[in-house]
Amino acid sequence: ETGVTQSPTHLIKTRGQQVTLRCSSQSGHNTVSWYQQALGQGPQFIFQYYREEENGRGNFPPRFSGLQFPNYSSELNVNALELDDSALYLCASSLDSGTTDTQYFGPGTRLTVL
Amino acid sequence: AQTVTQSQPEMSVQEAETVTLSCTYDTSESDYYLFWYKQPPSRQMILVIRQEAYKQQNATENRFSVNFQKAAKSFSLKISDSQLGDAAMYFCAYSGYGGSQGNLIFGKGTKLSVKP
Numbered sequence: 001e002t003g004v005t006q007s008p009t010h011l012i013k014t015r016g017q018q019v020t021l022r023c024s025s026q027s028g029h030n031t032v033s034w035y036q037q038a039l040g041q042g043p044q045f046i047f048q049y050y051r052e053e054e055n056g057r058g059n060f061p062p063r064f065s066g067l068q069f070p071n072y073s074s075e076l077n078v079n080a081l082e083l084d085d086s087a088l089y090l091c092a093s094s095l096d097s098g099t100t101d102t103q104y105f106g107p108g109t110r111l112t113v114l
Numbered sequence: 115a116q117t118v119t120q121s122q123p124e125m126s127v128q129e130a131e132t133v134t135l136s137c138t139y140d141t142s143e144s145d146y147y148l149f150w151y152k153q154p155p156s157r158q159m160i161l162v163i164r165q166e167a168y169k170q171q172n173a174t175e176n177r178f179s180v181n182f183q184k185a186a187k188s189f190s191l192k193i194s195d196s197q198l199g200d201a202a203m204y205f206c207a208y209s210g211y212g213g214s215q216g217n218l219i220f221g222k223g224t225k226l227s228v229k230p
Contacts, residue, residue, distance in 0.1 A: 033217060042118075042205050042220030043159075056217055090159060092218075103218060105151075105159035 002027055004093050004106035012112045013081050021076040021109045025093030031055070032074040033103060034066060037088040049074055050096075078111075086113045116141045118208050120221035127196045128229050134181075135191045135224045137206030148182065149207040149218065150191045152200075162204070165189065193226075201228045 005024045013019050025032050031050045035043035045058035049068035063079040072093070078085055088110050092103035117140045127133035139148070150162040165173045165182050172180050177197075181190045193200055203225050207218040 035218075040222075042207075042222050043218070045217040045219070048217055058217065088157065092159075102149075102161055102164060104161070107156070107158045 004091060004104055006089075006091055006106040006109050008109060009107070010110045010112075012114065014114050015081055015083060017081050017113075018077065018079045019081060019111060021078075021089050021091075021111070023074045023076070023091035023093075023106055025072045025074070025091075026104050029093035029095050029104070030072050031094045031096055031101070032068055032072065033092045033094070034074070034076050035090040035092065036060075036085075037090055037108070038084075039087070043090055046076065081113045083113050086111060116143075116146075116208050116210070116219050118206050118219050118221040120206055120224050122224045123222070124225045124227070126227045126229060127193070127200075129196055129198060131196055132192060132194045133196055133226065135193075135204050135206075135226065137189045137191070137221060139187050139189065139206070139208050141187070141208065141210075143210060147209045148180075148189045149209070150178070150180070150189075151205045151207060151220075153203040153205060153223070155202070159205070163191065196228050198228050198230060201226055 007022045033048040034046040037043040047057040048055045052068045065077045068074045088108045090108045092105045094101040094103045119138045146167045148165045152160045163175045177194045179192045203223045205223045206221040
């Protein structure tokens with residue numbers, strides 16, 4: 001069974017640029033959630049995708065957007081990057097949406113915005 | 115809005131001893147889930163233990179157990195026979211129940227050091 005994978009591992013961008021982060025969910029999982037973890041903080045929920053539709057969103061501006069594909073992999077897109085977007089971005093997959101299913105996390109993508 | 119508070123930024127324990135990490139939360143819901151996640155320096159978040167609020171029995175996973183006090187909204191993690199590999203950031207997390215409530219709300223974490 002393949003776990004959750006994310007790419008790239010590290011990324012450096014400059015302010016104003018756009019970035020795309022990728023996540024492959026664990027085999028059999030149809031739900032992907034994205035979290036932003038600033039240095040020294042706990043992860044904060046960005047949004048969740050369930051069967052290719054957004055299924056809940058945290059307190060993040062519209063320049064944070066996402067996609068989920070038919071194979072349930074997912075992308076997180078961030079436009080007009082700001083310095084405060086520097087963080088570890090985690091994705092987590094679960095068997096189904098809702099709270100009864102445990103979320104399994106990927107290793108994260110470290111984004112640095114200069 | 116639900117919140118999760120971890121009041122111990124750092125903790126230290128001697129190898130083979132027991133340590134307890136504290137977590138309190140605030141919610142108006144009666145049904146929910148609570149979790150402890152471990153994040154080693156390699157950064158991959160790993161589920162340690164999970165507790166359903168409707169279950170009175172405290173969850174246990176090998177050396178890890180919780181003390182769930184629903185009325186006090188307290189959810190502490192006890193690690194027995196601590197091992198060097200237990201050194202990590204530990205996050206307490208809350209999840210609502212039902213529908214699209216599957217997002218996790220995390221505390222700020224407790225950094226656990228294990229001394230040989």
